[in-house]
Amino acid sequence: MKVLYINPNINHHKLPFYDALRNIYGQDNVIYATPLIHEENRIKMGFDSYQQENWLYHIQPSNFTEFSNLFYEADIVLCSIRDYYRLMEKRLQSGKLTFYFSERWFKEGIGKFRLLHPKILNLVYQFRKLSTYPNFFYLAQGEYAAYDFNYLGICKNRIFSFGYFTSINQTVRGNHLLPKEKINLLWCGRMLKLKRVDLLIKAFCDLQKKNNNIHLTLVGNGPASKCLIKYLHKHALPSNYTLYDFLPVTEVRYLMQQADIYVLPSNGHEGWGAVINEAMAESCAIVGSNKIGAVKSMLSHGINAMIFPSGNLQALKECISSLTGDPILLAKLKKESNALVNNLWSASTAAFRFSMVVDAILNKEDYNIYREGVMKLLKYDSNKII
Numbered sequence: 001m002k003v004l005y006i007n008p009n010i011n012h013h014k015l016p017f018y019d020a021l022r023n024i025y026g027q028d029n030v031i032y033a034t035p036l037i038h039e040e041n042r043i044k045m046g047f048d049s050y051q052q053e054n055w056l057y058h059i060q061p062s063n064f065t066e067f068s069n070l071f072y073e074a075d076i077v078l079c080s081i082r083d084y085y086r087l088m089e090k091r092l093q094s095g096k097l098t099f100y101f102s103e104r105w106f107k108e109g110i111g112k113f114r115l116l117h118p119k120i121l122n123l124v125y126q127f128r129k130l131s132t133y134p135n136f137f138y139l140a141q142g143e144y145a146a147y148d149f150n151y152l153g154i155c156k157n158r159i160f161s162f163g164y165f166t167s168i169n170q171t172v173r174g175n176h177l178l179p180k181e182k183i184n185l186l187w188c189g190r191m192l193k194l195k196r197v198d199l200l201i202k203a204f205c206d207l208q209k210k211n212n213n214i215h216l217t218l219v220g221n222g223p224a225s226k227c228l229i230k231y232l233h234k235h236a237l238p239s240n241y242t243l244y245d246f247l248p249v250t251e252v253r254y255l256m257q258q259a260d261i262y263v264l265p266s267n268g269h270e271g272w273g274a275v276i277n278e279a280m281a282e283s284c285a286i287v288g289s290n291k292i293g294a295v296k297s298m299l300s301h302g303i304n305a306m307i308f309p310s311g312n313l314q315a316l317k318e319c320i321s322s323l324t325g326d327p328i329l330l331a332k333l334k335k336e337s338n339a340l341v342n343n344l345w346s347a348s349t350a351a352f353r354f355s356m357v358v359d360a361i362l363n364k365e366d367y368n369i370y371r372e373g374v375m376k377l378l379k380y381d382s383n384k385i386i
Contacts, residue, residue: 002029004074008081009036011055012249013274017165020351022145031074032068033057034048035081072096076358078139085126092133097361100127101139101162103293104148108268112151124152131155135361141272142293150380160357161376163297164274165347168281174254176244180214185322186259186284188252194269196289196311201228201316205235207324214324216241217259256282258361259331261323263287264295267310280341285333287319298345304336344373 003025005018010032022030023033037058059067071087078099079088091098105120106112114120117316130136131154138155139162140146146159178184187206191197197218204216218232218241232241245254256262262279264270268291276286276294288295291310299305306319323330343349353375368377 001025001075002031002073003076004031004033004070004078004083006033006071006077006079006081008034010034013164013277014167016167016347017350018203020165020347021354023348024355031055031057031070033059034068035059058300061302074097082123085123085130088130088136089126092130092136095135097135097137097358098133099137099139100130101141102145103255103271104145107271108291119185124154127154128152131158131288134158137361143296143378144291144293145271146378146380150378151159157377157379159378161297161374161378162350163294163345163374164272165275165345165350165374166274166277166344168342168348172250172253172257174247174251176247176251176255178217178242178255178258179215180258181212183261183330184259185214185216185261185263185320186219186255186279187217187248187263188255188275189222190220190226191225191228193224195222195224196265196266196267197224197228198231199265199311199313199316200263201236202313203320204241205232207317207320208236208240211321211324212237212240214240214320217244217255217262218242219244219255220246247253253278253282256284260286260334261285261287261320263320263329264292265289265308265310265315265316266292268292277341277345280337280345283334283338285323285330286337287316299337304333304340306333350374 003021005021007014010299018030018032032055037056050082057067072091076097077091078101082102088098088100106114115124136155136158138149138159140159141162141164149155149159174199187197187200189195202363208214229243253273256279261286262276263274264276266273266289269362270292272293273295276288280286286305288299288305288307288309290296290307295305295307298306301307306322308315323333353370356369357367360369370376
């Protein structure tokens with residue numbers, strides 16, 4: 001069985017699922033196709049480069065006819081490029097199994113006002129037309145993505161829970177150490193407005209005044225970094241925080257191995273937040289905003305994470321304090337987050353469950369197989385999951 005896996009780009013957050021698909025369908029039977037194989041800004045952030053890989057199909061204008069044939073002839077297509085709707089429709093007209101996957105279309109900020117744009121309106125029309133074919137399915141990278149498609153009337157009762165699936169078992173060593181005598185909080189990424197690092201810094205600066213046993217490490221930079229670091233220098237003790245520029249992925253994972261708590265305070269513009277998967281794989285307790293796709297899809301407050309309303313400084317401080325002040329709860333959430341990502345949200349689990357759903361669809365059997373985790377069929381009543 002030939003599988004075509006299409007992404008807008010390539011990075012270490014997307015490869016583990018691809019590798020897991022190859023383990024199931026055969027190393028030579030799964031093609032990773034993308035129009036963008038080199039992103040300079042991500043290379044600067046410590047991401048790897050994949051320019052010369054023989055398993056990677058670089059979609060270009062010069063080979064688009066060949067790519068279109070691959071798209072049509074594959075037994076299974078997983079596509080994350082919505083502008084390829086014409087290629088999808090050609091497959092669907094021939095009864096071929098086709099999956100579209102994406103983060104939410106209407107992220108916080110502009111939201112559903114995007115429907116006023118002619119291109120978006122046309123895409124909605126095209127995808128509503130695609131969803132009239134029974135062999136078209138949607139893999140929602142976050143429950144908010146599923147809400148958007150349900151709202152638009154696309155693929156109703158054919159939407160599966162999906163996400164990002166980062167590497168789990170990494171044996172990495174690095175050069176950067178966290179203070180062992182303190183409870184370590186960690187954040188990594190680009191310092192953008194949507195990431196709400198300002199909220200984390202304000203919470204930490206307040207908490208460290210009363211609790212000198214906590215330490216914050218920030219990794220990365222960005223447009224907002226100058227003012228954020230200035231605030232941190234002014235309001236926190238230098239011994240209570242560490243700042244790094246972007247680091248290679250292995251160094252970041254090594255920091256995660258040492259950290260106790262990973263905080264992701266992003267607003268609703270954060271589609272999924274794959275860094276959460278990585279932190280969970282390294283047994284970090286997670287503190288996350290309720291507007292993040294990964295948090296909404298995978299985590300439950302007090303059971304395997306601490307979740308706070310997006311933008312709520314006091315609630316964020318309470319979530320962090322509940323962990324730094326309760327070693328039993330902290331140990332529990334570290335254990336639970338690791339178990340969750342290993343058992344229900346790993347790349348191998350996702351690929352296996354995907355293959356089981358595919359088999360059920362092709363054999364005209366019930367594909368509502370899983371009750372939790374990845375590839376759970378999402379059904380709605382008044383735009384609420386039931």
